[in-house]
Amino acid sequence: MAKVAMTVNGRKVSKECEDRTLLVHFIRDNLSLTGTHVGCDTSQCGACVVHMDGKAVKSCSILAAQAAGSDILTIEGLAANGELHPVQAAFKANHGLQCGFCTPGMVMTAVDMINRYGAQLDEKTVRENLEGNICRCTGYHNIVKAILAAAEDMGAAGRQAAE
Amino acid sequence: MGVEGIGARVARKEDKRFLMGQGRYTDDMSVPGMRYAAFVRSPHAHAKIRSLDTSAAEEMPGVIAVLNGKQMLDDGIGNLICGWMIHSKDGSPMKMGAWRPIAHETVRYVGDAVAVVVADTMGEARDAAEAVVVDYDVLPAVTDAVKALEAGQPQLHPEAPGNLIYDWQIGDGDATDAAIAAAAHVTEMKIINNRLAPNPMEPRAALGIYDSAEDHYTCYTTSQNPHVARLVMSAFYNVAPENKLRVIAPDVGGGFGSKIYIYPEEIVCLWASKRSGVPVKWTCDRTEAFLTDAHGRDHVSTVKMAFDANNRITALKVDTIANFGAYMSLFSSAVPTYLYATLLSGQYAIPAIHANVRAVYTNTVAVDAYRGAGRPEATYLLERTMETAARELGVSPAELRRANFIRTFPYQTPVIMNYDAGDYEASLEAAMQAADWNGFPARKAEAASRGMKRGIGMSCYIEACGIAPSAAVGSLGAGVGLWESAEVRVNAVGTIEVLTGSHSHGQGHETTFAQLVADRFGVPIDSVSIVHGDTDKVQMGMGTYGSRSGAVGMSAIVKALDKVEAKAKKIAAHLMEADESDIVIENGALKVAGTDKTVPWFQMALAAYTAHNLPSGMEPGLKEGAFYDPANFTFPAGCYIAEVEVDPETGKTKIVQFVAADDFGNIINPMIVEGQVHGGIAQGIGQALLEGVHYDPDTGQLLTASYMDYTMPRADDLPSFNVSHQVTPCPNNPLGIKGCGEAGAIGSPPALMNAITDAIGNNDLTMPATPQKVWAAARLAAN
Numbered sequence: 001m002a003k004v005a006m007t008v009n010g011r012k013v014s015k016e017c018e019d020r021t022l023l024v025h026f027i028r029d030n031l032s033l034t035g036t037h038v039g040c041d042t043s044q045c046g047a048c049v050v051h052m053d054g055k056a057v058k059s060c061s062i063l064a065a066q067a068a069g070s071d072i073l074t075i076e077g078l079a080a081n082g083e084l085h086p087v088q089a090a091f092k093a094n095h096g097l098q099c100g101f102c103t104p105g106m107v108m109t110a111v112d113m114i115n116r117y118g119a120q121l122d123e124k125t126v127r128e129n130l131e132g133n134i135c136r137c138t139g140y141h142n143i144v145k146a147i148l149a150a151a152e153d154m155g156a157a158g159r160q161a162a163e
Numbered sequence: 164m165g166v167e168g169i170g171a172r173v174a175r176k177e178d179k180r181f182l183m184g185q186g187r188y189t190d191d192m193s194v195p196g197m198r199y200a201a202f203v204r205s206p207h208a209h210a211k212i213r214s215l216d217t218s219a220a221e222e223m224p225g226v227i228a229v230l231n232g233k234q235m236l237d238d239g240i241g242n243l244i245c246g247w248m249i250h251s252k253d254g255s256p257m258k259m260g261a262w263r264p265i266a267h268e269t270v271r272y273v274g275d276a277v278a279v280v281v282a283d284t285m286g287e288a289r290d291a292a293e294a295v296v297v298d299y300d301v302l303p304a305v306t307d308a309v310k311a312l313e314a315g316q317p318q319l320h321p322e323a324p325g326n327l328i329y330d331w332q333i334g335d336g337d338a339t340d341a342a343i344a345a346a347a348h349v350t351e352m353k354i355i356n357n358r359l360a361p362n363p364m365e366p367r368a369a370l371g372i373y374d375s376a377e378d379h380y381t382c383y384t385t386s387q388n389p390h391v392a393r394l395v396m397s398a399f400y401n402v403a404p405e406n407k408l409r410v411i412a413p414d415v416g417g418g419f420g421s422k423i424y425i426y427p428e429e430i431v432c433l434w435a436s437k438r439s440g441v442p443v444k445w446t447c448d449r450t451e452a453f454l455t456d457a458h459g460r461d462h463v464s465t466v467k468m469a470f471d472a473n474n475r476i477t478a479l480k481v482d483t484i485a486n487f488g489a490y491m492s493l494f495s496s497a498v499p500t501y502l503y504a505t506l507l508s509g510q511y512a513i514p515a516i517h518a519n520v521r522a523v524y525t526n527t528v529a530v531d532a533y534r535g536a537g538r539p540e541a542t543y544l545l546e547r548t549m550e551t552a553a554r555e556l557g558v559s560p561a562e563l564r565r566a567n568f569i570r571t572f573p574y575q576t577p578v579i580m581n582y583d584a585g586d587y588e589a590s591l592e593a594a595m596q597a598a599d600w601n602g603f604p605a606r607k608a609e610a611a612s613r614g615m616k617r618g619i620g621m622s623c624y625i626e627a628c629g630i631a632p633s634a635a636v637g638s639l640g641a642g643v644g645l646w647e648s649a650e651v652r653v654n655a656v657g658t659i660e661v662l663t664g665s666h667s668h669g670q671g672h673e674t675t676f677a678q679l680v681a682d683r684f685g686v687p688i689d690s691v692s693i694v695h696g697d698t699d700k701v702q703m704g705m706g707t708y709g710s711r712s713g714a715v716g717m718s719a720i721v722k723a724l725d726k727v728e729a730k731a732k733k734i735a736a737h738l739m740e741a742d743e744s745d746i747v748i749e750n751g752a753l754k755v756a757g758t759d760k761t762v763p764w765f766q767m768a769l770a771a772y773t774a775h776n777l778p779s780g781m782e783p784g785l786k787e788g789a790f791y792d793p794a795n796f797t798f799p800a801g802c803y804i805a806e807v808e809v810d811p812e813t814g815k816t817k818i819v820q821f822v823a824a825d826d827f828g829n830i831i832n833p834m835i836v837e838g839q840v841h842g843g844i845a846q847g848i849g850q851a852l853l854e855g856v857h858y859d860p861d862t863g864q865l866l867t868a869s870y871m872d873y874t875m876p877r878a879d880d881l882p883s884f885n886v887s888h889q890v891t892p893c894p895n896n897p898l899g900i901k902g903c904g905e906a907g908a909i910g911s912p913p914a915l916m917n918a919i920t921d922a923i924g925n926n927d928l929t930m931p932a933t934p935q936k937v938w939a940a941a942r943l944a945a946n
Contacts, residue, residue, distance in 0.1 A: 018286060025285075034191035035184015037416075039364045040449040044870035047364060075184035088182040092174050095838050099669030100181030101365040101416030107182065123883070130878035134870070136364050136417050137669045139845030139907075140878040142838060 004064045008033070009077025017064055023057075024048040026064035027074060035075040035104045039134070046133030049105040049112075050074045056112035058132070075104035078111065087111050087150040096146035098137035109133050110147045119155025121148060168682030169898075172834040176688070177673040186414045189368040189383045190446045197370070198227055200432060200445040201288035203278040203295045204454065205270035208304035208526035208863020209317060212268060212277060216296040220280060223294055225287030228439040230431075231278045232267030240264060240434055241400045243427065245491035246642035249329050249500055249522075257329040260320025260524065262490035264400075264427035264434075270299070271319055271489035272528050273865055274454030279431050281439045285446070304526035304863035308486035309463050311525045319489060319524040328487055328522035329496070333504045333578050339517035342478035346469035350552040356540045357930045358461035358486065358856040359849075360873055361533045363668075365416020366447035367456065371432030375440070379407050384429045386412040387422045387666050388706020391643070393698045395425045395493070402433050412696040415668035419846070420532040421456045422668065423708050424493040428455075453868040458856055459533020461486035462499065462540050468548045474556055476511055476567050481518040481544065489524060492531035496522065501579075501639055502537030502627070502709075508576035509545040510587045510623045510800055511567040516577045526863045532708065534846055534908040538626040546622040546913035551926055560917070561591060561600070564623050580627060582798045585826060587623060589889040594621065594802040594824035597885050603806070606819075616809040616924075616941065617819070620917025621802060624910035628902030629714030629797035629893075646792035647711070648704050649719035651680070651727050653785040655772035657765030658690045661723075664704010665716030666696050670904065671835040672712060678831050679717055679898075683724050685750040686764055702788075710902030713831070714797045714893065721897045722789035730785060734770055735762045737778040797893045797901040801825035803844075803910040805918040811945070814938025816852060816919055822885045823910065828893040828901035836903045840886050843907020849876040850908070851915035855931045874931070 002021075005014040008031060015030040027033050027050065036059060039047035048059040051073040078085045084092065087110050097103040113129045114121065126147050127140070135143060167173055180186050217229040243262040250256055265276045278295050282288035303317045310316060311326040319326055343349055370383040380403045386392050389412040396402040396410070415422060428445050436443045447455070462485050469478040485499035504518040535542075553560040565588065574582040595601075603619050610617035630636075633644030650662040659680055665672055677691040694700050707716070728748065735753035736743040739760045747756050754761045762770075770776060774783035804822040809815070823840055830836050853874035857866045867873040892899030912930060919937060920926045925944035928936060 018284070020286065028191075032193075033184070034188075035186070037188075037365070038190075038446075038448075039366065040870050042449065042869045042871050044875075045364065045449075075182075079183055084179070084182060091182055092178040095175065095834050097178060097181055098671070098838060098842065099363070099365065099417040100177070100186045100414065101188065101363075103181050103186075104184050127878040127881075134364065134875050134877065136362055136419070136846070136875070137842045138838060139841035139843075139876075139884065140881055141841040141883050144878065144883065 002065050004068050006067055006070050006072055008072045009074055019065065021064045022060055023062050023064045023067045024059035027059060033074050033076050037101055037104060039102065044134065046109060047102050047105040049108040049133065051108060051112065056109050075108060078107065085111070086153050087114065090146040090150035090153060094142050094146035094149055096138065096143045102133060102135045106133050106135065106143055110150065113147065114151045114154055119151055121151040123148065167688040168678060169831050171678065171832065173674055173678055173688065173832055175671050175674045176677060177671065188365055188414045188416055189370060189385050192370050192383050194372060194442045197442040197444055198281050198283055199285040199288045200435060200443050201280050201292040202276045203280065203292045203297065205273060205275040205277055207270060207299050207301050208273050209302040210270050210299035211302065212266065212270065213298040213300050215278060217278060219296065220291040220294040223287065223291040225283035226280060226291045227441060228281045228435065229278060229291065229295065230435055230438060232263050232265030235265050235434060236267065238434065239401050240430065243490065244399050245496050246493050247497040248640035249331055249496045251329045252332045257496055258323035258327065259491050260322045264430045272526050273863055274528060276427055279435060281435055281441065281443055306525050306527050306858040306860055306863050308461065308484050308523040308525055311523050312484065312521065319526065323524055326524040328491065328524060330521050331500055332517065332519045334517035335515055335577060336517040338515040339478045339480050342515045343467055343469045343480060346477055347472040348470045348556060350468045350548055350555055352466050352548050352551055354464045354466055354544045354547060355929050356460045356462040356543055357850060359459045359533055359854050360453050360856050361419045361421035361456060361459060362875060363417030363419055363421060366449060366452045367422065367426065367428065368446040369429035369432040370442060370444040371436040372442040373433065373436035380433050381409045381411065382429055382433050383411050383413060385415050385422050386410070387415065387418040387668060387708055389666065389696055390664060390698055390704045391706050392425050392429070396430060400430050402430055410698045412666055418668045419534040420459065420536060420708060423706065424457055424531060449870065450868045453873065454865055455528060457492045457529045457531035458488065459530065460540060461530050464544055466544055466548050468552055470552065470556065474558060474563055474566050476513045478515040479507060479513050481507060483518065483520045485520060485522045486525050486527065486530055487522050488527045488529040490529050492529035495529060495531045498532050498537045503541050505579045506538050506541040506625060506627060507545065507578055510569060510625050512569050513577065527858055534843065535905040536709065538905065539909045539912065542622065542624040542909050543913045546624065547916060550620060550917040554926070560621055561595060564591065581795065583795055583894050584891045585798060585800050586889060586891050587800055590800065590802040590824040590826055591623060593887050593889055594804045594822050597824065597887060598804040598806065598820060598822040600804065610808055616811055616922040617807070618809070618918045618922025619804065619806045620914050620921055621804045622910050622914035622917065623802045624906065625798055625800040626905060626909050627796040628710035628799055629793050629896065630709035630711045631796055632794060633792050643705065644792065645705055646790050647715040647719040648702065648788065648790050649723045650786065650788040651720065651723040653727060653768050655769055657686070657768040659686065660692050660694055661720055662694045662701045663716055663720065664701055664706065665712040666707045670707065670712060671832070675831045675835055676717060676720060679720060680724065684748055684764060710904035713900040714896050714902050715791060715793050717898055717900065718793065718896045719789050719791035722791050723787045726787035726789065727785060731767055733778055733781065735767050738762050738770060738776065793896060795895045797828065797895065799825065799827050799901040799903065799906050801906060801910055803914040805914040807918045807922055809919060809922045809937055809941060811941050814934035814941065816932060816937055818848065818882045820885065821882055823907065824887050824889060825903065825906050826889045826891055827903040828890060829899035830888060837886050839903045840907045841884055843905060844884055844911045845876050845881055846908040847911025848881060848915060851912040851930050851932060853880065853931050
């Protein structure tokens, strides 16, 4: 057993877990944050994507112990004060989700993508950057639309803030 | 149309919880004392179990129980069943072999469960499962259905000699043969419909909770139809009587058919909870899902399509062998019969049709309905054949289809179905316009100048949805009626709850169904809640599959709304001292037509519950239920066009454009309907280009058991889609709805394959059209 401490969604947490515990199971089982999902066992589907120290990671691909001391953001921590994050809002406005199971990973990947590319995102880049996230419901059409809309929205907001 | 009513693109009410990580799926559920199950599964495709030694596993840390199939048999847990009786053409009933939830004598596919471990943690359960020792006497296996019918092959079930489950036929064989003999031209093909793994992103899961104080069971499960699960677990598997069994299907992460069936694992979790005295949760991992979720398709067919000198189809003859896997899953028998062969007329007037279907056991996991279920197989067969015939006859594919379209309705096909409405020309026209069909030669020439081979292909599909008229399906062998139920509860403050037997696992019922109510009474959509997925809340229902929730589920809601409206008007008329026939409902109020007298909706509702001033003899309250049994199937139809570019150097196919023109009848929420089409097309493209289940033919090992090996469509495999709707309302249900859930997966594979074969000039190509296959076929055509 290991005692693992980290910051999750702005809150310091410390839990006992088996040495072999993956970060995703630490988040789901030890912290009861069940928004992060497990959709495969080969790190292909991306349903478990969270942000670790500001970067998107598949939380099934690292041990909880490896994340000790890090700053983790899960889907539950994305909306501020109950207001949907612009990426969440864009997914809703563009019908970018159906069953909702891949959605948390999609949204966390999309936020990371927009952080990296900003308003420079185009459809081809979005599709290539979604390689690691599988959705079986939407055919990606509306997910791509939602991410492009959010990127534009956030770019505009960023420009406004800078002015 | 209001902003929230029928026809409006209302953003989904359910989205917020999913987007904030607050969806509640089965694996998210925890209860005090809960433990974890892990299954011991057969590594062999076919074997006798000589012995099972659980002693080492029982000593492992955290282990509470290691249970086996013999114990399950001793406790009276029944065999898994197939719920649709098919009779062979000789009149004999289908030959169903026994399927035990946990095998104790023979295993018949890789993944067949042989024991289950219950332990404190998932890790401990899995560790202990590894320590169970099973001594197998390995038998030869057969995975290919055509081969399994041959003499001398391994035999799966003593009940089914020669591995043949049924040998069934439909249509007029003599008339078909005569027309083929007299034909001016006959197009003949061998058609293989590749085996697929459904792959909803949420793996299956079950949580069984036995309450010894009440002798009551609760099952959380990833089901598309919790009431059917309760009925079957109660009536056939002897888990518990219905009044002692609550089944809850909470948020479910996609189904596509694979979550219709009642699998061994949910039965085992309930049974194991009683045996071990703790709540038991099992969560499938992805490899386990590939091994044990029912697969789809897997047909091998030959087809003859006969034409007269005017290119009119005179006959269609089909022979199909359908792989059923090792056991008959719940709806398996209906898929290659009444969901397949009855659609072989397509959109065409064909005077004579005959189909023969043989269903076959093999040492693979069960095969059952997967998005489209039989209709994709029928459409692929017909539309590949039509395209091939057009090439052979030297006419354009559009003209050949036009020459044979059914144009008057109702139309009785020779294979049971009676098409009620449609306009196939309209969808064909719309698709060709949207795709700029006529501009294709120029685009092909431009592509050729870059060394690329460009092709275009179409597919005109029809499907039967709104499943289904109960008496009709009963006469065809169905074990249940396929109606739907609804209850509308108007609360004392006027808010409304709609209880439905339909189940949403991505389809957006919480929005679409609420739109229907908002439209009817002019109340805000946020004052309407949809309740589903819990047998303690909703009395009974048949669930969601076969694109039935709109056409059947919402029709039941309409019937209940009719009753609510009638009573509401009586109350309002009494309050306003007006005649009931003068009351109209507008913008959330009941008004006396032509006057300024009005009662707000909430005030009428309050009056119903205070009951201080109701019409004489009226019962208090405002709650009405209804069962709706459809009068006919519905018949969505459309035309899909794919345009591709093949790189002859690599064999890689790029989809340049994909156009869908669908007639779903009336549409409640176009945004949601388009989303259904997008997703269906992606699955169809997956089947045509990427996906295929492969078993090793000698050992029966599943070679495509992970996302490393089975190619799921990714965002960069697909284009954006060009989707449009043409509308001929369905005359057989109150909303004129046909259904939209499966069309995309039905119409798209043949369009893609017609386009690729057009591009490379070689018609001999099977799905999935991988770069390797396309490259080889293109080389053959070029040389």
